[in-house]
Amino acid sequence: MRAGIDIGGTKINMGLIDESGRVIAKTKLPVRAEDGCASIVGSAARELLKMLDEIGASRKDVSFCGIGIPGTVSEDDRTAVFVENLGWKNENAADIFEQAAGIPCRLIHDAHAAAVGESKAGIAKGRKVVVCVTLGTGVGAGVIIDGKVYKGALGTAGEIGHCVSKPDGRQCNCGRRGCMETVSSGMGIEKAASEHPRFKGRAMKSREIFSAAADGDEAAMSIINEAVRALGDVLVCVVNVLSPDALVFSGGICGQKELYIDPVTDYIRSHAYPVAAGEGLLIATAALGEDAPMIGAALFGEG
Numbered sequence: 289m290r291a292g293i294d295i296g297g298t299k300i301n302m303g304l305i306d307e308s309g310r311v312i313a314k315t316k317l318p319v320r321a322e323d324g325c326a327s328i329v330g331s332a333a334r335e336l337l338k339m340l341d342e343i344g345a346s347r348k349d350v351s352f353c354g355i356g357i358p359g360t361v362s363e364d365d366r367t368a369v370f371v372e373n374l375g376w377k378n379e380n381a382a383d384i385f386e387q388a389a390g391i392p393c394r395l396i397h398d399a400h401a402a403a404v405g406e407s408k409a410g411i412a413k414g415r416k417v418v419v420c421v422t423l424g425t426g427v428g429a430g431v432i433i434d435g436k437v438y439k440g441a442l443g444t445a446g447e448i449g450h451c452v453s454k455p456d457g458r459q460c461n462c463g464r465r466g467c468m469e470t471v472s473s474g475m476g477i478e479k480a481a482s483e484h485p486r487f488k489g490r491a492m493k494s495r496e497i498f499s500a501a502a503d504g505d506e507a508a509m510s511i512i513n514e515a516v517r518a519l520g521d522v523l524v525c526v527v528n529v530l531s532p533d534a535l536v537f538s539g540g541i542c543g544q545k546e547l548y549i550d551p552v553t554d555y556i557r558s559h560a561y562p563v564a565a566g567e568g569l570l571i572a573t574a575a576l577g578e579d580a581p582m583i584g585a586a587l588f589g590e591g
């Protein structure tokens with residue numbers, strides 16, 4: 289069997305997976321970013337050994353453990369180069385895990401892991417070129433070409449949230465301005481509402497903004513329409529450049545089907561190069577839900 293560990297900004301989702309991607313056992317752990325890499329990875333390793341013990345197995349039964357992290361991974365998949373929301377820079381996370389758990393390990397960007405999961409065990413199984421867009425606090429993507437995750441030469445492939453939508457727009461966490469995720473992510477939608485005269489000073493969560501839009505609030509609707517448009521523009525380019533046969537939406541916001549996913553899908557279908565966006569392109573929401581990065585991390589080591 290394999291193990292997958294998905295380290296997020298506030299929690300770890302981890303589990304034991306069989307070779308087909310089926311979850312044998314799983315659990316969650318809280319994450320406190322201030323604890324640092326060694327402590328967070330060490331506690332995940334201990335929890336994994338405990339899970340194995342509980343099902344009567346041992347570390348020898350696990351051939352591989354993939355660790356998904358919300359940031360950039362080194363070329364050899366062993367170092368967390370830059371993880372903004374955990375404050376990690378050049379952390380030897382794979383070494384730390386292997387020393388603690390005694391199981392071979394590699395790191396993978398969490399958006400890439402979600403793409404591997406959906407490509408090997410989810411909605412895009414059997415597809416040739418898969419783009420999986422993770423819509424959450426930020427916007428990221430993973431690209432799978434012929435079954436393999438495409439990292440790019442510098443490991444940053446799929447950072448579509450940082451394509452420019454408004455050159456002089458809002459400040460982004462990456463240091464630039466006007467990135468698409470400052471408009472189209474959950475955080476971007478919340479920021480737009482906080483700046484809008486209609487909602488000023490209310491600190492609304494994205495789901496409240498969606499629900500206001502569903503109730504016919506025009507200001508909320510215009511914020512969401514802008515988010516749809518900015519994401520749609522970037523995905524039209526992604527579809528035209530990569531010619532995928534599957535485009536999958538994953539992450540928290542992908543539950544907003546009628547107000548977000550359906551309009552983005554229509555936008556891509558009607559604006560991308562016609563052959564690229566025709567019936568050969570599956571556009572769908574993820575089948576594995578929040579487990580996609582965990583399952584993908586576990587499966588990404590296989591050839």
Ligand SMILES: [Zn+2]
Nearest residue numbers: 450460462467
């Ligand atoms: Zn950015």
